[in-house]
Amino acid sequence: MLSMPSPDNPVRISILVAARNEEQNIERCLRSLDLLDFPKEQLEIIIGDDDSEDNTAWITQQFSAGKPEFKYVKITSRISGLKGKANVLAQLAHIARGEYFFYCDADIEVQPGWASQMLSHFKQKTGVVVGVTRMKKNRHLLADMLSMEWLFALTAMRFFSHFKIPITGMGNNMAVTREAYFKIGGYEKIGFSIVEDYALFMGIVRGGFDFEMAYKTEVISISEPVNTFPELLRQRKRWMHGVMESYWVTRLSLFVSSLIVPILFLLSIWFPINPVSSIVQYYVLVTAISLTAVVLLKQPDLWKAALLFWFYMVSIGLIMLVNYYLPSRTVWKGREY
Incomplete structure (x- = not known):
């Protein structure tokens, strides 16, 4: 059963966004989060700027002005041997006040019903919920193939989830309970991984919590595709660590x-x-x-x-x-x- 926020802490959902050098994408992400169909008083959106070298900080701060649910945090230090995205998310977790931590990449555009639809999949023993992602429409053939790759993999994940076989998490569209995150010790206990989403997902599952897949149109998030083959190779080099x-x-x-x-x-x-x-x-x-x-x-x-x-x-x-x-x-x- 889902617990309700207490009067002393009305925040139910904390959306944690790690951003590094995302000046081309961050405003699109923030605008979509601003349009979420979820009570503003029960929501906080924390953007962790991973020491960006472009205009990510300025764009985020300008957009967040006058919006109390948005919070910009500059990340310049490292904790517990962590680095990169895992380090940012670990620090944001200690700032967050929500009962649920929602993860969304800085190049993602979410749908208005994303938060409420993902939240509805949490049951009493659920520790993590994985959503669905695709690339922008009508870009190019590579983008369509990448979209199809996501949907094919997530459909396979959906099939195995019926047999309670965990496959992987997805850092651009995933949510966990605060209880599950801190019970397993968070990223500090998990340790550094270049595929931090998989590490967190498996850590929660191995910690005795159930997982669910939100396999529905309403939770589909839209990602910016890589546009060149060299970019794709760099991305897949990182992903392969998670696969292995x-x-x-x-x-x-x-x-x-x-x-x-x-x-x-x-x-x-x-x-x-x-x-x-x-x-x-x-x-x-x-x-x-x-x-x-x-x-x-x-x-x-x-x-x-x-x-x-x-x-x-x-x-x-x-x-x-x-x-x-x-x-x-x-x-x-x-x-x-």
């Missing part, structure tokens, strides 16, 4: 989907299978799941991407594996990890 630390089902599915074509041809040497027929069947399966996601989440603009997604998935999976194992540093937001 995740549940075995996730790791296995990545290897199988990435290497499915050579695997089937090799198997055909020893077993009586037709590799071409098997590849066609795999294409049909992936496309069926993709189209199901498009229909269930009401994203009709992605139907063409759904038909092409198998080719993208096989290609990007192999590229991610090669890129991950190449001896290079992970660079994100101008910092090396």
Whole structure:
């Protein structure tokens, strides 16, 4: 059962936003948060500026002026060996007063009903709720493929959630209870991870709390896509750390989907299978799941991407594996990890 805010502390939801060098995106994010259909007196929005080197601070402070629910915090120190986004969110958690911590990236645009719809998924033992994200519409083919990738993965996560199999969290659209966060010791106890959302999600699940997926149109958040292939490689280098630390089902599915074509041809040497027929069947399966996601989440603009997604998935999976194992540093937001 959801608890109500006390008269001494009316804040029910604290939205925590970590921002670094987001002058191109931060105002769009703040405007969407300002339009949330949720009582202002029960809401606080805390933006942690991770020592940005651009106009992120000025834009945030100008927008927040006269809006008491918005709070700007400059983050210049590190705690408990943390760095990057994990360090920012750890510090914001100690400032936040809400019973629930909602996470949203600085390049995300949320829907007006996001907060209330996510909140409705918390039950008595729920510690974490994961939402749905896609890219902006009508940008370019890569953006559509990235959107389809999110929806495909989240549909798979939704399937496994019915069997209580945890896959991963999603730092751009996720919410946790204050109780769960501090019971597991927060990011200070979890320790540094470049994929802090996965680390927090799994920490809460391993701490004995249930998880839920808010698999519905009303909670879909809109992200800014990467626009170039080098940007995509840098992003995926970071993501692969999360995949390799995740549940075995996730790791296995990545290897199988990435290497499915050579695997089937090799198997055909020893077993009586037709590799071409098997590849066609795999294409049909992936496309069926993709189209199901498009229909269930009401994203009709992605139907063409759904038909092409198998080719993208096989290609990007192999590229991610090669890129991950190449001896290079992970660079994100101008910092090396």
